[in-house]
Amino acid sequence: MARSPSRPPLRVWVWIAATLALVVVAGLLWRNSDAAATESTTSAPADVPTGAPAGAVEEAWSADGDALPADVVEEGRVVVGSDHGVRALDVVTGEVAWQYTRSNARLCGLTVADGVAVAVFRTAGRCDEAVALEAGTGVRAWTRNMSLRGDAVIGSTTSIVLASGPTGVVTFDPRGNNLRWRAAPDEGCTWAGAVAGSAGVAVLERCPDDDVRVRLYDGFEGTELWTVDVPGDADPSLLGADELVGVRVGAEVRLFAPEDGALRTTLPVEPAEAAAQTTAAGLALVRTGNVLSAIDPASGSTRWSVPADGLPAAAPVETGEVVVPTTEGFVRIDALSGLELGRLPASDVPSDGVVAVVGPVVVLRLDDGVRGYR
Numbered sequence: 001m002a003r004s005p006s007r008p009p010l011r012v013w014v015w016i017a018a019t020l021a022l023v024v025v026a027g028l029l030w031r032n033s034d035a036a037a038t039e040s041t042t043s044a045p046a047d048v049p050t051g052a053p054a055g056a057v058e059e060a061w062s063a064d065g066d067a068l069p070a071d072v073v074e075e076g077r078v079v080v081g082s083d084h085g086v087r088a089l090d091v092v093t094g095e096v097a098w099q100y101t102r103s104n105a106r107l108c109g110l111t112v113a114d115g116v117a118v119a120v121f122r123t124a125g126r127c128d129e130a131v132a133l134e135a136g137t138g139v140r141a142w143t144r145n146m147s148l149r150g151d152a153v154i155g156s157t158t159s160i161v162l163a164s165g166p167t168g169v170v171t172f173d174p175r176g177n178n179l180r181w182r183a184a185p186d187e188g189c190t191w192a193g194a195v196a197g198s199a200g201v202a203v204l205e206r207c208p209d210d211d212v213r214v215r216l217y218d219g220f221e222g223t224e225l226w227t228v229d230v231p232g233d234a235d236p237s238l239l240g241a242d243e244l245v246g247v248r249v250g251a252e253v254r255l256f257a258p259e260d261g262a263l264r265t266t267l268p269v270e271p272a273e274a275a276a277q278t279t280a281a282g283l284a285l286v287r288t289g290n291v292l293s294a295i296d297p298a299s300g301s302t303r304w305s306v307p308a309d310g311l312p313a314a315a316p317v318e319t320g321e322v323v324v325p326t327t328e329g330f331v332r333i334d335a336l337s338g339l340e341l342g343r344l345p346a347s348d349v350p351s352d353g354v355v356a357v358v359g360p361v362v363v364l365r366l367d368d369g370v371r372g373y374r
Contacts, residue, residue: 328345
């Protein structure tokens with residue numbers, strides 16, 4: 001008589017059920033994890049052609065951007081942010097070279113410094129995760145958890161990344177993930193802006209009695225260097241903290257010495273006109289309306305002035321020339337003398353852009369995107 005097959009012992013069924021449960025839980029955890037929500041690609045380092053733009057140029061490509069670093073060009077790439085991530089474009093073609101996206105987080109801010117793109121993401125109510133990606137390749141350099149306000153503003157200068165908000169600032173190392181220092185406003189006051197530059201970290205402080213002042217901190221140590229009052233009827237705004245610390249107050253731009261806060265000079269600007277600041281060849285370049293002026297940081301005197309509809313990108317002391325956007329295209333200017341070195345005619349150049357030149361390509365950063373001309 002045939003015997004019916006025996007059933008497995010109860011312990012086997014328990015083991016099978018536990019294994020299946022673990023598989024299901026692991027799948028759910030993976031599906032909801034940061035790893036599953038992250039998509040990234042990398043690339044070889046940028047291979048930018050040598051040479052410079054010659055003669056007339058025209059728009060070769062364009063890219064929208066919801067969040068853009070102040071300087072979009074780094075390591076031969078054009079770095080652009082979107083709601084959920086970062087992408088780097090080939091400077092010649094505008095095609096995506098590498099990208100990093102997080103479907104379960106939103107981008108708080110993006111900056112570039114020291115060869116890396118630093119992106120800060122918001123996963124809940126706060127900007128709480130940061131990642132640094134090699135700007136040339138997209139390879140991850142570091143990640144770290146943070147605890148920044150949801151309205152944090154991200155900026156940088158050489159060797160310093162700055163995160164700022166109304167209740168304080170924090171700085172950290174772009175090549176590592178270590179926080180350097182924090183600072184907060186006086187009790188009852190708030191900070192209405194902050195900017196990092198070669199002079200340090202400048203903050204604009206507003207207090208209940210309507211007093212407004214500028215404070216400058218050492219960028220690496222966080223030591224307060226000086227404080228100056230900036231009285232005026234209109235809300236002031238910070239422009240820069242490099243060769244001079246620039247503040248717009250109503251119908252003028254005030255420029256302060258970085259060593260002691262002494263007022264070097266003022267420049268008039270109409271209330272409806274744009275004002276912006278950068279640096280090149282050891283001079284402070286200040287745009288007021290449709291004029292770009294080079295200011296000597298030691299004396300406050302104006303070295304030269306030229307027509308401009310935007311700014312050149314920041315450039316080191318040894319830079320021989322800058323490229324200035326105008327309504328007729330781009331103009332090459334000797335950075336020390338202001339003499340015109342040549343013109344790159346182009347049609348339909350938007351105003352208020354920042355210009356960088358990479359090999360044969362003129363890169364124009366706008367508030368909502370980037371354009372490449374060649």
